[in-house]
Amino acid sequence: MGSTSFLGSIVYPAAVYALPKLSLGSLSGRTQQLASIGGTPDDIARDEDYWTPIVRAFTVDGRVVNLNNGGVSPSPAVVQDAMRRHLELSNSMPPPVSLWQILEP
Numbered sequence: 610m611g612s613t614s615f616l617g618s619i620v621y622p623a624a625v626y627a628l629p630k631l632s633l634g635s636l637s638g639r640t641q642q643l644a645s646i647g648g649t650p651d652d653i654a655r656d657e658d659y660w661t662p663i664v665r666a667f668t669v670d671g672r673v674v675n676l677n678n679g680g681v682s683p684s685p686a687v688v689q690d691a692m693r694r695h696l697e698l699s700n701s702m703p704p705p706v707s708l709w710q711i712l713e714p
Contacts, residue, residue: 643653653659669675669683684692699707 643656643659648656666685666687667683668686668689675681675683695712699712701707
């Protein structure tokens with residue numbers, strides 16, 4: 610497996626399926642374009658056009674570097690928004706309705 614294939618196999622599923630804010634077509638097309646060019650991992654790492662939408666999908670503080678992403682990774686903004694909506698729903702009505710009839714199923 611080439612280095613760009615490996616990179617695409619990691620980035621593509623994580624970014625596309627977890628982050629609806631990213632366009633499936635644009636990211637897929639860009640990943641295929643990078644693979645066809647045959648750029649080195651260093652070239653891809655420096656490609657700001659490719660990484661900018663992925664970076665923007667997270668709410669992490671850019672002043673902090675998390676060296677433990679393998680074990681404790683930040684959730685994308687869309688996941689945080691969904692959790693916030695579910696918490697608000699859970700607190701807006703009695704638990705038998707919000708939790709057991711709506712959220713649990």
